[in-house]
Amino acid sequence: MDPIIAATHADPYPYYAQLRTAGGLAFHAGLKVWVASSARAVCAVLAHADCRVRPAQEPVPKAIAEGMAGKVFGQLMRMNDGERQRCPRAAIEPALELIDEAHIRALVAARLITVDADGLYKAMFRGPVCVVAALLGFNPAQGRTISALTADFVACLSPLSNDLQLVAAHGAAEQLRGYFVELLAESDSQLLTAIRQRFEGDIEALIANLIGLCSQTYEATAGLIGNGLAALKRQPGLRGASMDAVLAEVQRFDPSVQNTRRFVAAACEIDGVRVEAGDVILVLLASANRDPALNEQPDRFLLDRPNRRSFSFGSGRHQCPGQMLATEIACATVREILDHGVNLERLAWHYRPSLNGRIPLFNIVGD
Ligand code: HEM
Secondary structure (H helix, E strand, O other): OOOOHHHHOOOOHHHHHHHHHHOOEEEEOOOOEEEEOOHHHHHHHHHOOOEEOOOOOOOOOHHHOOOHHHHHHOOOHHHOOOHHHHHHHHHHHHHHHOOOHHHHHHHHHOOOOOOOHHHHHHHHHOHHHHHHHHHHOOOHHHHHHHHHHHHHHHHHHOOOOOHHHHHHHHHHHHHHHHHHHHHHHHOOOHHHHHHHHHOOOOHHHHHHHHHHHHHHHHHHHHHHHHHHHHHHHHOHHHOOOOHHHHHHHHHHHOOOEOEEEEEEOOOEEEOOEEEOOOOEEEEEHHHHHOOOOOOOOOOOOOOOOOOOOOOOOOOHHHOOOOHHHHHHHHHHHHHHHHHOOOOHHHEEEEEOOOOOEOOEEEEEOOO
16 A cells, blocks of 8 residues: 555555554655645645645646647646636635535536436436536536536646546546636626636636546545445445435545645745655645544544544645535535435446546446
């Protein structure tokens, strides 16, 4: 096991506990990165001004720098510190907070769901982006296209992607840009209007960050839905409980984003450890959630956990602005899947290959 393999391992949590015992922030000689595993170290890294989301010498990964996907990547708030993060964030974060929860639920309910393996895949990977696209003002047919293009675009975010996938990602970025140019000329959806009113950057930065809303939704929300279904299969006692309560604990207990990274911009001390400029820190969000210093009895799945604390949506400057939206989409989707009569007993899964995402891919045993 290592901290990367852990993300898609059947049960990484005992290993994370070992890492915490060995030291909250420790150097991993095999991976040549620092690993933050305790809640204190994770919090300190994410709060530190010298811990940046990209390495100074490679703001955009070399493999995509020359094409459209690289252009979009280079403008995403998620991939920048300083003005290029603060400016889009100042417009998008408050606008996401205004979204009406009932509207989200209605958009999820309007989608067709089937409970075979393909239907579950679509509900996890296509449905959430369709909801975000609808909120931005796309019609349902456009939403399906945006969702398919987002699936191709996100390949540019993963170092596991091959050349063919990267070519498709550039093409998808180009097409997504085209769709958003048209949308900005036509749509007056509440969400888009709220974002535009506050947005102070140029139009290309706006478009990149609207594409970013779709790409940030794509895998992480699929993972929350999938890990919710996995919890319901493992613990039949949860099936009658409120879905809000189930997913509130699922996101802490078995998060879809297991880790993130930071790149040290200047030598500094973090949680009592000296790190040098150029060092890389792997930040184990999922491990911090299981730190007994953060949550009592962290390895128990407790629906009514008092004072639940979680790093699953990050913390500090880059903390996820889509948490409410993601949670509502996931709750409504899991409810729909249950209402459509999925046979949880027959669900089996493996995790999608990834360096940081914990996203089950289901098949239905006996089909
Ligand atoms: C269950 C679903 C989701 C999870 C677990 C999740 C998790 C995260 C995490 C951990 C970060 C911080 C990454 C870091 O600091 O390195 C993040 C950032 C972000 N998320 Fe989410 N996210 C989810 C869904 C969404 C949705 C639905 C949206 C928007 C529609 C969204 C938009 C963003 C954006 C824009 C950022 C970058 C913020 C910044 O850099 O200032 N996320 N998310």
